[in-house]
Amino acid sequence: MPIQPADPRANYLAHRAELLAAVERVLEGGHYILGPEVAAFESEFAAYVGAGHAVGVASGTDALRVGLSALGVGPGDSVLTVSHTATATVAAIEMAGATPVLVDIDEASFAMSPQSLSETIDALKSTHRFKAVVPVHLYGQPADMTSILQIAAAHGLQVLEDCAQAHGAEIDGRKAGSFGRAAAFSFYPTKNLGAFGDGGMIVTSEAAVAEQARFIREYGWRRRYVSDQVGVNSRLDELQAALLRVMLRHLDQDNQRRREIAEAYSSRLARSSYVLPRPPAETRHVYHQYVIRTPKRDQLRAYLSERGVNTLVHYPVPVHQQPAYQGRLAVAPGGLPVSETVCNQILSLPMHALLSDSDVETVCEALLKFDSP
Numbered sequence: 001m002p003i004q005p006a007d008p009r010a011n012y013l014a015h016r017a018e019l020l021a022a023v024e025r026v027l028e029g030g031h032y033i034l035g036p037e038v039a040a041f042e043s044e045f046a047a048y049v050g051a052g053h054a055v056g057v058a059s060g061t062d063a064l065r066v067g068l069s070a071l072g073v074g075p076g077d078s079v080l081t082v083s084h085t086a087t088a089t090v091a092a093i094e095m096a097g098a099t100p101v102l103v104d105i106d107e108a109s110f111a112m113s114p115q116s117l118s119e120t121i122d123a124l125k126s127t128h129r130f131k132a133v134v135p136v137h138l139y140g141q142p143a144d145m146t147s148i149l150q151i152a153a154a155h156g157l158q159v160l161e162d163c164a165q166a167h168g169a170e171i172d173g174r175k176a177g178s179f180g181r182a183a184a185f186s187f188y189p190t191k192n193l194g195a196f197g198d199g200g201m202i203v204t205s206e207a208a209v210a211e212q213a214r215f216i217r218e219y220g221w222r223r224r225y226v227s228d229q230v231g232v233n234s235r236l237d238e239l240q241a242a243l244l245r246v247m248l249r250h251l252d253q254d255n256q257r258r259r260e261i262a263e264a265y266s267s268r269l270a271r272s273s274y275v276l277p278r279p280p281a282e283t284r285h286v287y288h289q290y291v292i293r294t295p296k297r298d299q300l301r302a303y304l305s306e307r308g309v310n311t312l313v314h315y316p317v318p319v320h321q322q323p324a325y326q327g328r329l330a331v332a333p334g335g336l337p338v339s340e341t342v343c344n345q346i347l348s349l350p351m352h353a354l355l356s357d358s359d360v361e362t363v364c365e366a367l368l369k370f371d372s373p
Contacts, residue, residue: 002310003310003350003355003359003362003363004350004352005311005351005352006350006351007354007355010354012196015247015250018246019243022243022245023242023243025242026239027239032237032239033235033238034218034235034236037245038056038237040241040245041054041242041244042056042201044248045185045203045248048175049176050175051177052207053204053207053209053210055202055203055210055217056199056200056217056236057199057202057236058233059186059188059199060088060185060186060200061092061200062092062217063184063185064092064134064160065092065095065096066202066216066232067204067213068093068132068134069216070202070212071131073097073132074097077130078098078099078101078124078129078131079096079098079100079130079132079133080101080102080117080121080134080157081101081133081162082105082112082339083105083318083319083329083331084105084138084315084336084338084342085319087319087324089162089319090102098132099330101120101124101329101331102319102331103120103332104334104335104336105138106144107342108278109143110141110342111135111136111142112143112144116332116334117133117151118151119332120332121155121157123332128330130155130157131157132157132158132160133148133152133157133160134159135161137165139287139289139290140166140192140286141277141279142171145161145180146171149179159180159181161176161180163177163184165186166286166288167191168251168284168286169283169285171284173284177203181206182202183204185201185202187244190352192251192258192286193251195240195243195247197237197239199237200236215231216229217235218234218235219233254353258351259287261287261290261360262287264361264364265290265363265364268364269292269368272371274293274294274367275294288351289349290351291314291349292346292347297344299370300367300370301347303366304366304367304370307366309363311347311350313347318339320336320339
């Protein structure tokens with residue numbers, strides 16, 4: 001069988017008894033929406049991240065959208081983020097009624113470039129009412145939050161972290177998601193902490209932000225069936241919450257296995273021509289993806305596929321160059337040269353906690369044979 005980039009089914013098989021027990025508990029409990037499982041998972045996940053509060057929603061995109069709205073971001077406001085990300089990051093800003101402004105990324109981390117962020121604010125502050133910054137912790141590597149927070153504070157901007165790919169990642173021992181006023185997580189099945197359906201979470205240490213997010217996620221209700229403000233229908237269901245509680249117990253172990261796989265890749269490929277991940281010493285990468293760079297990306301991908309190694313490209317087209325957004329989004333004054341360059345060179349190798357040592361070796365052997373003179 002081909003080696004797959006991700007394998008959510010393997011998570012089920014590895015924890016089958018615990019997961020089925022959780023399903024049975026929910027089905028027999030008779031409470032299926034915003035009940036005790038959601039409340040328990042919110043509490044457990046907030047504690048894991050090191051935040052005071054967590055609010056479960058229906059998806060990672062909704063976590064961004066509701067999180068921004070809970071911070072008071074809306075029509076007339078501009079939000080700074082990156083173009084090298086899942087479309088969801090930019091789509092959520094527009095869903096909140098705000099205007100995305102895109103900055104470039106750092107070539108080594110693939111995350112937001114503080115220099116591009118600062119230059120963009122300075123260049124466009126006369127034409128945009130900047131309200132927030134959304135740094136993306138991409139591929140499991142945290143962005144430079146120290147610099148980003150300093151820049152945001154200097155301009156009076158709020159920070160909402162996009163942690164969709166960074167469950168358990170750290171900077172100086174502190175979890176990603178605990179740095180900004182709020183953070184958004186996705187529990188899409190292929191994430192480091194994945195559900196068996198969809199789901200998302202907003203985390204914050206501010207009670208007022210959490211309260212606002214809870215109102216927004218369910219029609220703006222403070223009293224049932226009475227909307228005191230405009231809201232949406234975005235609720236994490238009891239079944240997914242129960243399953244996620246099981247998987248949260250295994251997250252650190254799974255992340256450690258991902259790091260072991262990454263170390264094996266880095267060791268075996270150290271003398272190759274591929275550009276490999278180089279996480280800073282102060283960060284703890286959780287390798288949602290192990291991403292290499294090569295100018296021969298498309299040829300390499302075809303070569304690996306022929307040998308039973310399937311790969312992915314995250315992401316082949318920067319958001320500002322996609323048909324739905326091209327020509328209508330503001331970008332950094334110097335353009336987005338790094339974002340536009342890396343999208344033609346990046347390749348995500350197979351990476352999940354149930355990948356075997358034999359599979360890792362097979363991937364490395366194929367990569368080295370392609371790279372040999």
